[in-house]
Amino acid sequence: MIGLVDYGTGNLTSVANSLDRLKVNYFKGSTASELSVADKIIFPGIGEAKTAMDSIEKQGLTSFIRSLRIPFLGICIGLQILFEHTEERDTDCIGVIGSNIKRFDESSLKVPQIGWNKVSLKVNFPLFDGIDDGEYFYFVNSYYAPLIPETIAVTEYGVDFTSALQKDNFYAVQFHTEKSGIVGEKLLKNFIELC
Amino acid sequence: MITKRIIPCLDVKDGRTVKGVKFKNLRDAGDPIELAAFYSSEGADELVFLDISASLEGRETFVDIVTEIAKEINIPFTVGGGISTPEQVIRIIKAGAEKVSLNTAAVLNPDLITASKKLLGSQSVVVAIDAKKNGDIWEVYIKGGSENTGLNALEWAVRAEELGAGEILLTSMDTDGTAEGFDIALLKEIGSKLNIPVIASGGAGKMDSFLDAFNRGNADAALAASVFHYNKYSINELKQFLSKNNIRVRR
Numbered sequence: 001m002i003g004l005v006d007y008g009t010g011n012l013t014s015v016a017n018s019l020d021r022l023k024v025n026y027f028k029g030s031t032a033s034e035l036s037v038a039d040k041i042i043f044p045g046i047g048e049a050k051t052a053m054d055s056i057e058k059q060g061l062t063s064f065i066r067s068l069r070i071p072f073l074g075i076c077i078g079l080q081i082l083f084e085h086t087e088e089r090d091t092d093c094i095g096v097i098g099s100n101i102k103r104f105d106e107s108s109l110k111v112p113q114i115g116w117n118k119v120s121l122k123v124n125f126p127l128f129d130g131i132d133d134g135e136y137f138y139f140v141n142s143y144y145a146p147l148i149p150e151t152i153a154v155t156e157y158g159v160d161f162t163s164a165l166q167k168d169n170f171y172a173v174q175f176h177t178e179k180s181g182i183v184g185e186k187l188l189k190n191f192i193e194l195c
Numbered sequence: 196m197i198t199k200r201i202i203p204c205l206d207v208k209d210g211r212t213v214k215g216v217k218f219k220n221l222r223d224a225g226d227p228i229e230l231a232a233f234y235s236s237e238g239a240d241e242l243v244f245l246d247i248s249a250s251l252e253g254r255e256t257f258v259d260i261v262t263e264i265a266k267e268i269n270i271p272f273t274v275g276g277g278i279s280t281p282e283q284v285i286r287i288i289k290a291g292a293e294k295v296s297l298n299t300a301a302v303l304n305p306d307l308i309t310a311s312k313k314l315l316g317s318q319s320v321v322v323a324i325d326a327k328k329n330g331d332i333w334e335v336y337i338k339g340g341s342e343n344t345g346l347n348a349l350e351w352a353v354r355a356e357e358l359g360a361g362e363i364l365l366t367s368m369d370t371d372g373t374a375e376g377f378d379i380a381l382l383k384e385i386g387s388k389l390n391i392p393v394i395a396s397g398g399a400g401k402m403d404s405f406l407d408a409f410n411r412g413n414a415d416a417a418l419a420a421s422v423f424h425y426n427k428y429s430i431n432e433l434k435q436f437l438s439k440n441n442i443r444v445r446r
Contacts, residue, residue, distance in 0.1 A: 012289075017291060114415070136198065140319070180269070181270055185269055
């Protein structure tokens with residue numbers, strides 16, 4: 001069953017509602033022992049990296065997530081916490097991905113980025129099966145992941161940034177796939193069925 | 196780059212959508228959940244719900260409606276109206292909204308903006324400003340436009356950004372309800388001083404008014420109620436029109 005990570009401040013409801021619409025079984029868990037029975041993990045998120053990392057630490061999830069071997073999908077803040085560090089309140093993160101999260105350049109851009117933006121696929125990964133190159137997804141973020149070897153989709157907002165990545169069993173998207181209409185739900189379905 | 200957003204707004208009172216009820220040949224604007232699902236399927240980029248209930252019972256009903264709407268739609272939505280404490284902010288987000296919109300309470304207690312930002316991140320904190328031009332400056336009104344605070348709207352918008360607002364929902368009381376176009380002067384005045392997105396509100400009429408808000412007012416999004424409730428044109432038609440006029444929209 002899908003384990004949804006509950007870290008208090010995150011917006012679990014939207015993802016839970018999406019899974020309900022897809023008629024997928026899931027449970028919510030906030031500790032390593034609760035989540036250890038899952039066969040897939042989804043880490044949803046709106047929120048702020050520092051608050052999220054504080055909760056993750058407090059709930060003993062840092063090493064649990066780092067050592068996962070089952071498919072993991074991070075959404076928005078769930079992508080950013082996989083990195084080594086974020087500029088958002090100078091926060092150390094889980095460190096699955098050996099790179100750092102940066103802030104969009106406020107001198108030339110409106111920050112946060114809020115709205116629908118184009119997602120360009122680097123190659124056809126299972127996560128994007130049946131989803132066209134250049135589809136729009138919904139973004140809400142002030143911080144971004146640079147382009148890295150693990151990048152599988154790219155979006156432009158002042159700079160080209162990583163809108164989706166994969167490293168082994170770790171999948172992550174910067175956009176809110178649960179709020180990106182029909183294409184967003186398709187991606188969620190792909191994660192559940194194909195990854 | 197990011198697209199310009201079209202945002203239908205639903206005013207909800209005691210469980211019913213209230214704008215438009217006096218227009219008889221329209222969808223009965225009664226059920227906000229049905230309308231939400233309709234707009235979502237029609238290509239709305241986002242929805243805004245404002246609770247204008249006067250009673251406590253009405254407010255409780257509203258939270259239930261937010262929960263139901265969240266189950267139905269797969270696009271983002273913002274909820275506002277009467278939110279005045281961090282506890283209420285959390286409650287609305289847990290019900291399934293993406294963002295909260297703060298208005299009167301943010302003016303009376305600006306710390307609420309910062310507290311909400313700490314809980315959610317600034318991207319989920321919208322500060323709504325109702326502005327009216329008196330003489331040469333726009334002033335901020337609260338309590339549903341009934342009370343002039345004397346605050347300069349430009350200064351308040353800049354301060355709201357500093358305090359942690361992620362977006363400004365800017366309603367011109369001078370153009371609201373006129374259907375004669377958004378308040379371009381106000382949008383220019385405030386938008387140019389901010390680093391966060393501005394949602395234009397008040398005055399949507401012909402499709403040209405949206406074009407103006409984006410091209411001349413430099414708005415990031417435009418919100419409207421009547422034109423959509425009264426079915427003057429569909430969101431799809433509007434987006435076709437904008438796209439033809441070189442505005443980037445999601446289609």
